[in-house]
Amino acid sequence: MRIADYIEQACGNLWKKKLRTFLTTSGVVIGIGALVCMFAFGQGVQRNVTEQFNKLDLFNYINVYARGGDRRREHSHDPDEEGGPPVGGTVADANAPRLDSRFLEEVQKIEGVEAAFPELRFPAQIRLGDKEQFALVQVLSAAICRPMPLRAGRCYEVNEPKGLIISESLLRRLSVNEPSEAIGRPIETATLTLDFSLATLWRMVTSRGDQALPIARESHRFVITGVAERMPFGGMGDAYIQPEAAAGMRKLSLTSIWDFFQPASATTNYPSITVKVRSPKDVAPVKKELESRGFRTWALVEQLDEMRIGFLIMDMVLIAVGMIGVTVASLGIVNTMVMSILERYREIGIMKAVGATDGDVQRIFLFESGAIGLLGGVFGLVLGWAVSAIINEVVNALMSRQAAPRMEYFSFPWWLCLGAIAFSILVSLAAGIFPTRRAARVDPVVALRHD
Amino acid sequence: MSDDGFIETTDLTKVYKFGAVEVVALHGVTLSISRGHLVGVTGASGSGKSTLMNLLGGLDTPSSGSIRVAGRLISDLSKRELALYRRNMVGMIFQSFNLVNAYTALENVALPLLFAGVAKKERQRRAAELLHAVGLEAREGHRPTELSGGEQQRVAIARALVNQPQILLADEPTGNLDSKTSRQIVETLADLNRNRGLTVVMISHEQDLLREFAHVMIRLQDGAVADRKVLRQNP
Numbered sequence: 001m002r003i004a005d006y007i008e009q010a011c012g013n014l015w016k017k018k019l020r021t022f023l024t025t026s027g028v029v030i031g032i033g034a035l036v037c038m039f040a041f042g043q044g045v046q047r048n049v050t051e052q053f054n055k056l057d058l059f060n061y062i063n064v065y066a067r068g069g070d071r072r073r074e075h076s077h078d079p080d081e082e083g084g085p086p087v088g089g090t091v092a093d094a095n096a097p098r099l100d101s102r103f104l105e106e107v108q109k110i111e112g113v114e115a116a117f118p119e120l121r122f123p124a125q126i127r128l129g130d131k132e133q134f135a136l137v138q139v140l141s142a143a144i145c146r147p148m149p150l151r152a153g154r155c156y157e158v159n160e161p162k163g164l165i166i167s168e169s170l171l172r173r174l175s176v177n178e179p180s181e182a183i184g185r186p187i188e189t190a191t192l193t194l195d196f197s198l199a200t201l202w203r204m205v206t207s208r209g210d211q212a213l214p215i216a217r218e219s220h221r222f223v224i225t226g227v228a229e230r231m232p233f234g235g236m237g238d239a240y241i242q243p244e245a246a247a248g249m250r251k252l253s254l255t256s257i258w259d260f261f262q263p264a265s266a267t268t269n270y271p272s273i274t275v276k277v278r279s280p281k282d283v284a285p286v287k288k289e290l291e292s293r294g295f296r297t298w299a300l301v302e303q304l305d306e307m308r309i310g311f312l313i314m315d316m317v318l319i320a321v322g323m324i325g326v327t328v329a330s331l332g333i334v335n336t337m338v339m340s341i342l343e344r345y346r347e348i349g350i351m352k353a354v355g356a357t358d359g360d361v362q363r364i365f366l367f368e369s370g371a372i373g374l375l376g377g378v379f380g381l382v383l384g385w386a387v388s389a390i391i392n393e394v395v396n397a398l399m400s401r402q403a404a405p406r407m408e409y410f411s412f413p414w415w416l417c418l419g420a421i422a423f424s425i426l427v428s429l430a431a432g433i434f435p436t437r438r439a440a441r442v443d444p445v446v447a448l449r450h451d
Numbered sequence: 452m453s454d455d456g457f458i459e460t461t462d463l464t465k466v467y468k469f470g471a472v473e474v475v476a477l478h479g480v481t482l483s484i485s486r487g488h489l490v491g492v493t494g495a496s497g498s499g500k501s502t503l504m505n506l507l508g509g510l511d512t513p514s515s516g517s518i519r520v521a522g523r524l525i526s527d528l529s530k531r532e533l534a535l536y537r538r539n540m541v542g543m544i545f546q547s548f549n550l551v552n553a554y555t556a557l558e559n560v561a562l563p564l565l566f567a568g569v570a571k572k573e574r575q576r577r578a579a580e581l582l583h584a585v586g587l588e589a590r591e592g593h594r595p596t597e598l599s600g601g602e603q604q605r606v607a608i609a610r611a612l613v614n615q616p617q618i619l620l621a622d623e624p625t626g627n628l629d630s631k632t633s634r635q636i637v638e639t640l641a642d643l644n645r646n647r648g649l650t651v652v653m654i655s656h657e658q659d660l661l662r663e664f665a666h667v668m669i670r671l672q673d674g675a676v677a678d679r680k681v682l683r684q685n686p
Contacts, residue, residue: 001565001566001568002570005565005571008571009565016553346549347553349549350549350550350551350562351562351566352534352537353508353510353543353549354537354538354543354562354563354610355535355537355538355539355563355567355614356538356566357530357531357535357566358530358531358534360534360566444510445505445510445511448510448545448549
C-alpha cells in the first residue's frame, strides 16, 4: 500500500465516525493542552529568570565577603573555611582583610573589574508630599544603576549625590500612579538608628512611654531622578541612592544583626561588597584574585549548573502532572481503536481475503491512531497556547495592581510546538499498538463468518 | 482433458480444535485440478467444501498434507506469502458476497488493487472497466446495501477479477440468489472460464446447473472425496 492510501484510508475511516473521532481527539487535545501549558510555564519561568539575570548583568557580579566573622557563611565555597559562630564582624579580627572604602578603590584596579559597590540596605521612612511609607533603601552606584530598566526618568549621575531612584510599587504606595509625575520631585528619607546617648535615654525615662525605644530619626532630602521598572538583586530595595549619599547617613544596616549593638560609627566596614566585572568570563580570574587577597567570594554565574538542575526538576514535576491527562487520553485512543476493530472485524477479514497482509491491516489502523494524535497534537497546542494566553493576561492584570511589570509567564519555543505534536503522535501510535496488533492477527476465515 | 495438475492437493487434512474437542473437517483429500477447468464441488452441509475452498484460497493452512498451485507449495508459505498469493493468484467469491458496506461498488472492486499498491486513478479505471464488464457501470457509486443480491454478487465477481488472478474460487456464489439470478451468475463464471481461461472451482448445491458447465464434478462426504466425475474433456 502507498503512504497516500494509508492517509486517505485513515482520514476516511475517522470521518465516517465523526462523533467518536471528535470525542477521542478531544481527550488528546485536553491532555496535550495541559502538558503544553505546564511545559510552557516551566520554560517561561526559566526564560524569565535567565533573561532577567542577563538583562541586569547578574552573571557579571561577584559578592565579596570578609573571611573572619562573615555573616553569610552559607554562601561559602571555600573548603578551607573554618567553622564556628560569627564573631562581631571585623571587630573580632583586626588582621583580617577589610571591606572598606579603601578596598572599594583597590578592587576597581583589578583587571576585568568594572565597578564595585557595597551591598548595603537600610530601612527608612520615605515621605513624598503628604504621604509616608516604610521602605528599604539600597545603595547603588551610578555605574551599576545605568543598565537598570526605568519606567520614567533616568539614573542619577555620579555628581548627583542627592539623586534617588524609586520603585514603581513604592511610588504607588505613595499614591502616585503616573511614574513621570514623580520625576524631579523632592523626597524625604528618614533613617532610623539606635541611639544610646544620654539625651535619648533621658527622653525615654521622662517621656512616659511616648518614646519606648532608643531610636533616633534623621531626615535627608533627595530628588527623584528615575522610577525603576523592576528591582534588581531580587527586588530587595524600594529606593536607590548613591554610596556617597549613604555614607553621610546614620542608619541601621539590615545585613547585620550586630549593627544593632554597635554605634553607627563602628559600622564603617561593609558586610559585603558587590564587584561587577566586564563580562562573565572575567568572573573566574577576578574571583581568584580576590580570594588570594583573603576574601571569600560568591558568583551567580557559578550557580548556573545548579540552576539548570533546579529547572530540570521543575520541568519534570510539571510534565508529570501534565502526563496524567495524556495517559487518560491514550487510554481513550486504545478504547476507540479496540471498538473500531471490533466493528470492522468482518471488513478486516475481507481485506485479508483480497490480499492485505497483516502489516497492511496493522498500518491502516496505526495511521488512524496516528491521525488522532496529529489532530490532538495540533489542537492541543492551540488549546495550551490559548489557555496560557488567558492565564498570562489574568496574572498580569492582577500583578499590574501591584505595579509589577508585564511579563510573559509562558514560553512557546519552536521545539516545544513541534515536540508537542510529535509527542502526541507518538503517544497515539503507542496507544494504537495493542489494538492494531489484534487487528493484524484477525483470522480471515473466522472474520468472514462473523456477522 | 489435459490433467496437468495445476492445483494439486495431497493427503490434505484439516482438523479444528475447540478446546479438547477435535473436529476433522477434511481427511486425506488428494485431488488434481487442471489449468483452465471449471470444477464443481458438491456435498452435504459439513462435508468440508468450504474448508477445502479456504485452503485452496490460502485463507487457511492445512493440519497436514500439501497444496501445490502452479508447482508452488502453498501449504508451506508464510502468512505474508499467503497474503501475496491471495492477492496475485486467487479471486474469491462468497455466498454472502462479503462486500464492505461502507464502500461504494467501485471502491469495493478496487479494494484488492489498494493492497497491490496501484495508484488511485488506475484503481478507479480498472474497477470501472470491470463493473462495466459485469453490467454494473450505472451502479458505481452505490453501496452494497443499495444493490440487489445478484448485483452484489456481480460486484464481488468484478472484485475477484480485478487483480487478474489465475484461479477463481466461488464458495456457493448462488446460495443467496433466486434461480434466475443463480443461472446468470454461473453463466458469468463459466464465461470467464471459457473466455479468459480462468481455472474455476465452484461450490454449489445446484448440481444440475453445475453439470451444464463443469468439466469435473467432485463430491465430498465427511471430509473426503467420495466421487470424482469428468464431464468434459477440454477446457
